[in-house]
Amino acid sequence: MRTDQPLPPVGGLRPDVHTGKVALVTGGGTGIGRATALDLAAGGASVVICGRRPEPLAEAAKEIEALGGSCVTLSADIREESHVTTVVDRALDAFGRIDVLVNNAGGQFSAPAEEISPGGWRAVHRLAVEATWAMTREVARRAMIPRRSGAVFFIAFSPRRGIPGFAHAASARAAVENLAAGLSLEWSRYGIRTVCVAPGTIATGGLDDHYTPEDRERWERSVPLGRLGRPEDVSGLISFLASPQGSYITGTTVVVDGGADAWGAGHPVPDVPHHLTTPDSSPNKDNP
Numbered sequence: 001m002r003t004d005q006p007l008p009p010v011g012g013l014r015p016d017v018h019t020g021k022v023a024l025v026t027g028g029g030t031g032i033g034r035a036t037a038l039d040l041a042a043g044g045a046s047v048v049i050c051g052r053r054p055e056p057l058a059e060a061a062k063e064i065e066a067l068g069g070s071c072v073t074l075s076a077d078i079r080e081e082s083h084v085t086t087v088v089d090r091a092l093d094a095f096g097r098i099d100v101l102v103n104n105a106g107g108q109f110s111a112p113a114e115e116i117s118p119g120g121w122r123a124v125h126r127l128a129v130e131a132t133w134a135m136t137r138e139v140a141r142r143a144m145i146p147r148r149s150g151a152v153f154f155i156a157f158s159p160r161r162g163i164p165g166f167a168h169a170a171s172a173r174a175a176v177e178n179l180a181a182g183l184s185l186e187w188s189r190y191g192i193r194t195v196c197v198a199p200g201t202i203a204t205g206g207l208d209d210h211y212t213p214e215d216r217e218r219w220e221r222s223v224p225l226g227r228l229g230r231p232e233d234v235s236g237l238i239s240f241l242a243s244p245q246g247s248y249i250t251g252t253t254v255v256v257d258g259g260a261d262a263w264g265a266g267h268p269v270p271d272v273p274h275h276l277t278t279p280d281s282s283p284n285k286d287n288p
């Protein structure tokens with residue numbers, strides 16, 4: 001079943017729920033980031049979106065402007081610290097404040113753990129953890145701590161305990177989950193909330209481009225609600241969490257996955273050689 005039919009933005013929130021706020025969404029030109037930028041803009045926020053490719057950013061900006069929203073786009077690779085600074089400069093020049101940061105940019109490749117090279121590991125962690133921290137720190141220091149308010153979102157994965165083929169990526173997302181929790185201990189005193197959102201498998205162009213239909217079917221089979229998620233399932237949650245209705249939520253992870261985390265990626269369990277499943281037949285049993 002294709003699940004990428006757009007939902008109406010904002011859901012049950014008031015249409016002016018984010019009026020006067022400014023939101024920065026990394027990777028806001030596509031998929032979950034684009035849906036989030038649209039949802040926040042539909043609630044009245046001015047939006048800044050960045051990503052490496054200008055074309056999807058321009059498309060998303062057009063959609064936001066068609067809703068009557070304001071959008072600034074920036075072509076930037078957030079793994080470069082100078083680009084992070086430029087993004088925040090431009091956001092502050094354009095709108096004078098940043099109230100909501102959505103650390104959405106991320107990506108990985110699927111590979112057996114033992115085949116992930118040190119460079120491949122580093123590439124994934126550099127984007128998911130280091131670039132996310134660089135952006136968070138820059139926004140907090142320059143825009144949120146001075147105003148004593150803000151909401152920062154991090155994107156993790158569900159299932160949360162590990163995903164076959166994703167050793168690098170799932171461990172990186174565990175780091176950002178912990179970051180959201182730890183920052184809430186330090187930044188609540190500044191009125192900054194830090195929340196991690198852990199989507200299950202969401203039907204986006206990124207998923208179509210980088211994974212096979214077989215991957216998709218396998219993931220779909222592991223979802224108790226019986227379908228993959230839609231970008232709007234995630235963006236609606238972020239819009240809620242960014243709103244006054246979400247103002248008592250911080251330092252935690254909210255899972256939006258159709259029940260996949262409850263089920264786990266481990267059914268059926270991966271193939272294991274027979275000699276490992278019966279202790280008596282272990283080749284090393286007489287010679288431990």
Ligand SMILES: CCC/C=C/C(=O)SCCNC(=O)CCNC(=O)[C@H](O)C(C)(C)COP(=O)([O-])OP(=O)([O-])OC[C@H]1O[C@@H](n2cnc3c(N)ncnc32)[C@H](O)[C@@H]1OP(=O)([O-])[O-]
Pocket residue numbers: 106107108109110111115116117118119120121123124127157158159163199200201206207210
């Ligand atoms: C439930 C969760 C479901 C989640 C779904 C989604 O997230 S959907 C969203 C889906 N969207 C996305 O995932 C976004 C698309 N993904 C990406 O853009 C990349 O995966 C990236 C994030 C690593 C980009 O990093 P980059 O531009 O820096 O990449 P680079 O080319 O410069 O290579 C750097 C290192 O990585 C290595 N390497 C690369 N590919 C493979 C491979 N297939 N195999 C093995 N290794 C690979 C490469 O060899 C090199 O290591 P070396 O040789 O130096 O040891």
Ligand SMILES: NC(=O)C1=CN([C@@H]2O[C@H](COP(=O)(O)OP(=O)(O)OC[C@H]3O[C@@H](n4cnc5c(N)ncnc54)[C@H](OP(=O)(O)O)[C@@H]3O)[C@@H](O)[C@H]2O)C=CC1
Pocket residue numbers: 026027028029030031032033050051052053054056076077078079104105106107108127155156157158198199200201202203204205206207
């Ligand atoms: N789809 C899914 O099932 C799930 C996705 N996620 C995560 O949610 C986020 C969004 O995923 P999704 O919408 O599916 O996929 P996309 O591939 O569409 O989104 C990734 C976005 O990040 C941007 N991006 C990637 N690298 C950089 C970089 N170095 N600097 C700036 N921007 C960058 C991309 O733009 P550009 O390439 O132009 O730079 C793109 O807009 C990702 O972090 C993903 O890992 C989490 C759980 C499940």
